[in-house]
Amino acid sequence: MEEFSINTKNQENIEILYLNGFLDAHTSVELENCLEKLIAEGKYRIIVNFDKLSYISSAGLGVFMAFIETARDNAGDIKLCGMSDKIYNIFDMLGFPILFEIYKEENSAIGKFS
């Protein structure tokens, strides 16, 4: 089984990333490269959908921390959605909802950009 992959789409001038699999210190490099490319291209309105993500460690959490300030400084954001309870609990336990907007539904996250 593939450990980790990212599918992307653009909708209403928002980049939506669909994460699949396991996000750890090995696979987080792929997510880092993906977000780095979007930011370099001036795409600051980003939604990350966790619906198909089974696991995240602190290496994965760190990737979002690395880019959110730049996104917000450029009138964008990185909004998160579609987390299972298992994944949400990890974010919540560390206090990530203080900084990140986390939505159950992708449509809610899209709506917040308009």
Place this chain on the structure above:
Amino acid sequence: MDNSNKILLASSTKNLSLLRNFIESKAIDFGFDESTIIQIILSVDEACTNIIKHAHKYNENEQIEIETKTDKTEFRIIIKYKGNGFDPNDLNSPDMKEYFSKFKVGGLGVPIMKKFMNKIEYVHKNSDYNSLTLIKVL
């Protein structure tokens, strides 16, 4: 699944998934519920990621030995490795409000271990022997 309680892995982030599968099967056998199992898996992942990064500096020739030991109520994961070790108990967890306000990156592995495990024991004999034990109570 291998019934052995011990695995020896090359020190590489490539092996984190193998490590998680090993811990998961042992934690299931012991009788933990799903949410506790994820806490244990995550803590061991964070511990080994730190070892790969900081003690072994991504040198895949180094090795990490992971062993599980159980009694009636305690599940212990003993991680043995060479190199510069450190005691997670010596590190204070960050103030998360400050962490987020300053957009800090990294440094969450130890806080995760401390939050999710009941006890952490560290023994350093010399550069050839470090032993980190993560303990979760049923």
